[in-house]
Amino acid sequence: MRILVIGASGFIGCYVMRRLGASPDHAVSGTCWSGPPADDGNAWHQVELTDTTALEGLFDDTQPEAVIHLAAIADIGAAERDPERATAVNVSATSTVVRLCERHGSKLIFVSTECVFDGQRGFYREDETPRPTAHYGRTKWEAEQEVVWLAESWSIIRTSIVYGWPHPGKRNFAPWLIENLRGGQPYHAPTDVLRTPVYVEHLVDGIERTVAGNYPGILHVAGRDWVSMHEFAATVANAFDLDASLVQPMDADAQARAGASVRPDRLGLDCRETMRRLNLEHPALADGLAALKAAAPSF
Ligand SMILES: NC(=O)c1ccc[n+]([C@@H]2O[C@H](COP(=O)([O-])OP(=O)(O)OC[C@H]3O[C@@H](n4cnc5c(N)ncnc54)[C@H](OP(=O)(O)O)[C@@H]3O)[C@@H](O)[C@H]2O)c1
Structure with a gap:
């Protein structure tokens, strides 16, 4: 084609x-x-x-x-x-x-x-x-x-939210987080921002x-797990054997006090009907992170 x-x-x-x-x-x-x-x-x-x-x-x-x-x-x-x-x-x-x-x-x-x-x-x-x-x-x-x-x-x-190894010079959340946690930087992750x-x-x-x-x-077409950005970040940390205690929960009030522009938003997609139509396995977050790790350029 x-x-x-x-x-x-x-x-x-x-x-x-x-x-x-x-x-x-x-x-x-x-x-x-x-x-x-x-x-x-x-x-x-x-x-x-x-x-x-x-x-x-x-x-x-x-x-x-x-x-x-x-x-x-x-x-x-x-x-x-x-x-x-x-x-x-x-x-x-x-x-x-x-x-x-x-x-x-x-x-x-x-x-x-x-x-x-x-x-x-x-x-x-x-x-x-x-x-x-x-x-x-x-x-x-x-x-x-x-x-x-x-x-x-x-x-x-x-x-x-789509994660993966970006091309040189580009940014993507999961690799950015991995790099920061490796450097011992804490990440304040919203508990009320939900994604798949x-x-x-x-x-x-x-x-x-x-x-x-x-x-x-x-x-x-998105992941199976509907998680907060805090759960997402903590799961990334665990999957890459990083210090998950650096991923610190932050709710909407704390975000507002910190002047963060991120508002609480409950997004995420229910993909069950599409996965059935396309006859695809619906990947869990753990599966996606395992695949990310397996594809890592230098891990
Ligand atoms: N990434 C996510 O988490 C995510 C989540 C939901 C939906 N989406 C959707 O998925 C699509 C792709 O996202 P992405 O993350 O791959 O975006 P991206 O990395 O920012 O890539 C955007 C693409 O659009 C091209 N582009 C931008 N402005 C253009 C213009 N004026 N004329 C011609 N080409 C232009 C860019 O070309 P150059 O790079 O050559 O400048 C690049 O190829 C988007 O439609 C986005 O809405 C993405």
């Missing part, structure tokens, strides 16, 4: 490129924006998402049968600081991608986020109504609606299955 990965140079995109690019069944092209990653044998296209002409040229060149759209301003703070830019990249450009998928008869897999929900209850099902509270979540929800309204053949994959963390390769399992099969609609 001819597959185009938009946002292939990002954290998740690099793992998608590596997995799909290794398959003899696929011819995979990827986009970057800041610059192409190291030469890995894949076909790279440097494209600014808001440049409609460049996107049209990209589709003409690659003639994709399937498009995996990952590119976004995925940093919540950056989206708040420059909301117009976030809307242009996350919503308007997605609308263009959807129209081009229609023109070229490409199936679209759009990767979205738990941040489309309001964070009041958490562990949201695929059929619950989003109510985003921050600009990043609003842009992703608006982009989802563009996909639902305009696309013929589509799947939306929402995920939760997923190891990046397990998310890619869901993306790969969706590309290969016929799974229209909204899919939730």
Whole structure:
């Protein structure tokens, strides 16, 4: 299958490129924006998402049968600081991608986020109504609606906090935490911020299955365990034989006193229906961390 990965140079995109690019069944092209990653044998296209002409040229060149759209301003703070830019990249450009998928008869897999929900209850099902509270979540929800309204053949994959070894120069929560704990630095972890963390390769399992099969609609692909960031951090510490006492609990009041901007938010995704549809094992946090450890560059 001819597959185009938009946002292939990002954290998740690099793992998608590596997995799909290794398959003899696929011819995979990827986009970057800041610059192409190291030469890995894949076909790279440097494209600014808001440049409609460049996107049209990209589709003409690659003639994709399937498009995996990952590119976004995925940093919540950056989206708040420059909301117009976030809307242009996350919503308007997605609308263009959807129209081009229609023109070229490409199936679209759009990767979205738990941040489309309001964070009041958490562990949201695929059929619950989003109510985003921050600009990043609003842009992703608006982009989802563009996909639902305009696309013929589509799947939306929402995920939760994704962890894995990042590419050089990039940051990711679990490796950052491991490095800090190794250096004896305490981590004050919120007890009332809830997520369903997923190891990046397990998310890619869901993306790969969706590309290969016929799974229209909204899919939730995240980890099985619904945990606080405190539980997540303590489990990471234990899995990597680090001093878990450095992971100190912090509730909303303590966060407010410390001036932390993190608000209590109960997100996390109920993925049971999607895992059943995709016929995938639903990975536990312990499984994800074991896989992270096994893949560690220098452990
Ligand atoms: N990581 C998570 O925990 C998480 C959780 C939930 C949902 N998601 C969703 O998953 C997707 C990928 O996330 P990620 O963590 O892999 O993000 P990331 O590492 O920040 O990568 C973002 C990608 O988008 C590209 N991009 C950004 N602005 C662009 C522009 N103006 N024009 C063209 N390309 C542009 C980047 O290109 P360059 O790198 O070349 O600049 C990069 O390839 C996002 O849609 C995000 O909403 C991520």
